[in-house]
Amino acid sequence: MPGIREVKKRKTRNAIMEAAVRLFSEKGFEKTSIEQLARTAGIGKGTIYSYFQTKTEIFHAFCEDELDFIHSELLSKTDPEAALIEQLMVLYIGEFNLISKNKEFGRLLMQQMVFPVEKDHVKARAIDDRWLTLVFSICRRAQECDELRRDLDLLSIAGHFYGLYIMTISAWYSGRIQTEDVGPELRMLFQQALEGLAPFDSAKTLRAVEVNTLKKTGTRSIKI
Amino acid sequence: MPGIREVKKRKTRNAIMEAAVRLFSEKGFEKTSIEQLARTAGIGKGTIYSYFQTKTEIFHAFCEDELDFIHSELLSKTDPEAALIEQLMVLYIGEFNLISKNKEFGRLLMQQMVFPVEKDHVKARAIDDRWLTLVFSICRRAQECDELRRDLDLLSIAGHFYGLYIMTISAWYSGRIQTEDVGPELRMLFQQALEGLAPFDSAKTLRAVEVNTLKKTGTRSIKI
DNA sequence: GGATAAAATCGACCAAGGTCGGTTTTGTCC
DNA sequence: GGACAAAACCGACCTTGGTCGATTTTATCC
Numbered sequence: 001m002p003g004i005r006e007v008k009k010r011k012t013r014n015a016i017m018e019a020a021v022r023l024f025s026e027k028g029f030e031k032t033s034i035e036q037l038a039r040t041a042g043i044g045k046g047t048i049y050s051y052f053q054t055k056t057e058i059f060h061a062f063c064e065d066e067l068d069f070i071h072s073e074l075l076s077k078t079d080p081e082a083a084l085i086e087q088l089m090v091l092y093i094g095e096f097n098l099i100s101k102n103k104e105f106g107r108l109l110m111q112q113m114v115f116p117v118e119k120d121h122v123k124a125r126a127i128d129d130r131w132l133t134l135v136f137s138i139c140r141r142a143q144e145c146d147e148l149r150r151d152l153d154l155l156s157i158a159g160h161f162y163g164l165y166i167m168t169i170s171a172w173y174s175g176r177i178q179t180e181d182v183g184p185e186l187r188m189l190f191q192q193a194l195e196g197l198a199p200f201d202s203a204k205t206l207r208a209v210e211v212n213t214l215k216k217t218g219t220r221s222i223k224i
Numbered sequence: 225m226p227g228i229r230e231v232k233k234r235k236t237r238n239a240i241m242e243a244a245v246r247l248f249s250e251k252g253f254e255k256t257s258i259e260q261l262a263r264t265a266g267i268g269k270g271t272i273y274s275y276f277q278t279k280t281e282i283f284h285a286f287c288e289d290e291l292d293f294i295h296s297e298l299l300s301k302t303d304p305e306a307a308l309i310e311q312l313m314v315l316y317i318g319e320f321n322l323i324s325k326n327k328e329f330g331r332l333l334m335q336q337m338v339f340p341v342e343k344d345h346v347k348a349r350a351i352d353d354r355w356l357t358l359v360f361s362i363c364r365r366a367q368e369c370d371e372l373r374r375d376l377d378l379l380s381i382a383g384h385f386y387g388l389y390i391m392t393i394s395a396w397y398s399g400r401i402q403t404e405d406v407g408p409e410l411r412m413l414f415q416q417a418l419e420g421l422a423p424f425d426s427a428k429t430l431r432a433v434e435v436n437t438l439k440k441t442g443t444r445s446i447k448i
Numbered sequence: 449g450g451a452t453a454a455a456a457t458c459g460a461c462c463a464a465g466g467t468c469g470g471t472t473t474t475g476t477c478c
Numbered sequence: 479g480g481a482c483a484a485a486a487c488c489g490a491c492c493t494t495g496g497t498c499g500a501t502t503t504t505a506t507c508c
Contacts, residue, residue: 003504003505005455005456005503005504005505008456008503008504009455009456012456012457033493033494033495034494034495034496035493035494035495038458043457043458044457044458044459045458045459045495045496046457046458046459046460046496046497046498047456047457047458049495049496049497050455050456050457053496054495054496055494055495055496103342107339107341110338110339111335111338111339114334114335114338114339114390114394114397115331115334115335115338115393115394115397116397116398117331118327121397121398121399122399124398125398125399125400128398146423147422148421148422148423149420149421149422149423150423152416152421156412156413156416157421159388159391159392159395159413160388160391160413160416160417160421162391163387163388163389163390163391163392163413164383164384164387165387166338166387166390166391166394167383167384167386167387167390168383168387169339170338170339170390171383173338173339173340173345174340174345174348174349174352175345175346175349176349188380189380189383189384189387192376192380192384193384193417193420193421194420194421194422195420195422196373196417196418196419196420196421196422196424197372197373197376197381197384197417197418197420198371198372198373198418198419198420199370199372199373199374200420200424227474227475228473228474228475229473229474229475229485229486232473232474232486233485233486236486236487257463257464257465258464258465258466259463259464259465262488267487267488268487268488268489269465269466269488269489270466270467270468270487270488270489270490271486271487271488273465273466273467274485274486274487277466278465278466279464279465279466
């Protein structure tokens with residue numbers, strides 16, 4: 001059984017996290033000072049630093065909670081029978097919704113996740129890996145259905161989609177594309193990634209037909 | 225003709241930038257304090273803030289200089305006769321070399337360029353656009369040589385390559401891939417982006433031949 | 449229960465980014 | 479050249495993230 005020490009420790013950590021969720025959601029990450037956070041949690045400022053090494057680390061814990069929630073929610077939303085691109089869109093647009101809901105929070109999240117500092121990169125990878133697992137399972141299934149080439153490893157494939165996602169989000173943050181265009185834009189890019197950027201001459205007509213079929217019927221695309 | 229005021233203003237700004245280049249290169253961005261910067265430039269701390277609004281903004285100006293240099297250097301290095309993928313590699317690996325030379329500096333650069341704060345996003349786009357222009361000219365040429373589909377707009381195409389680049393850099397910062405693997409990895413991803421992620425049945429064998437040809441001869445790939 | 453070691457907590461303190469009101473320099477008009 | 483307005487400049491000051499040694503609380507051993 002846990003001693004008084006353990007219980008208290010758990011309780012204090014929870015208090016910090018609860019304060020963080022409230023204050024970060026209320027006033028954003030940067031506008032929330034450690035002092036406030038400590039006061040809200042009912043502890044001293046220094047104590048926070050025996051639970052988290054940096055303010056950023058608190059943010060990470062906060063993100064982990066948020067992403068846990070969104071991931072489990074998205075998982076239940078995806079239909080494993082749907083076309084690959086549809087499943088990907090559910091995932092990525094789901095995450096984008098989280099980000100666009102609080103732009104500043106999302107920016108911090110992306111900055112830290114995509115380009116983590118040395119100190120945080122293990123943590124960032126852990127979060128990332130859970131996301132990858134999700135994408136992997138979808139892509140593996142798509143490979144089995146012949147929607148994806150089998151000669152590419154899953155990491156590469158996931159990389160392509162992830163790269164397009166990051167790039168699109170980047171374009172959004174740079175003001176290049178509007179919020180309502182993120183979805184369509186991403187879908188188009190995914191489609192192009194599947195088709196390939198190089199021309200393929202005779203195969204072109206064939207593929208064009210397939211793409212049209214996909215668009216009209218909404219069912220799985222390339223099939224023998 | 226410029227009055228004393230203008231001249232002095234120019235001189236002061238230059239002094240700041242020179243100090244920034246020296247100190248940032250010497251000890252990195254974060255380890256350089258505004259105070260030091262001011263002292264080195266031979267001015268007061270407050271004065272800096274009448275030239276730049278934030279420390280980050282000084283960093284941006286610094287980046288612009290660095291990127292200007294690297295861009296012009298890269299432009300002279302690319303061979304317009306070489307295969308698309310080779311030209312892209314020169315560009316992206318060139319930029320990666322700049323980044324990997326000072327990892328922390330590069331991280332800041334990427335964070336600010338890819339996910340800029342509202343305040344900076346105009347500046348970030350300006351820098352970005354110059355880069356895009358470079359990629360555009362290469363891709364346009366590739367379209368004319370039938371290395372790239374003509375039915376895709378240049379922005380989309382550049383987006384694909386840029387996304388893969390960001391993603392690879394991200395993987396590097398997360399410790400997923402080593403410095404020496406960045407080049408090969410990126411090349412592979414570019415190749416896959418050209419080929420497409422979806423299987424294409426009969427066309428597959430044809431393309432495989434073309435790819436092999438490319439690898440062996442090193443010349444332009446798909447051609448009628 | 450008293451002594452002692454270890455863990456947890458605290459807030460004064462430090463460093464650094466950024467602000468602000470006062471001061472100096474420059475340009476202009478008479 | 480003197481008076482005055484505007485721009486440029488400065489550094490004391492404020493805020494806040496993070497540190498550190500002192501203090502309190504908890505666990506253990508006799």
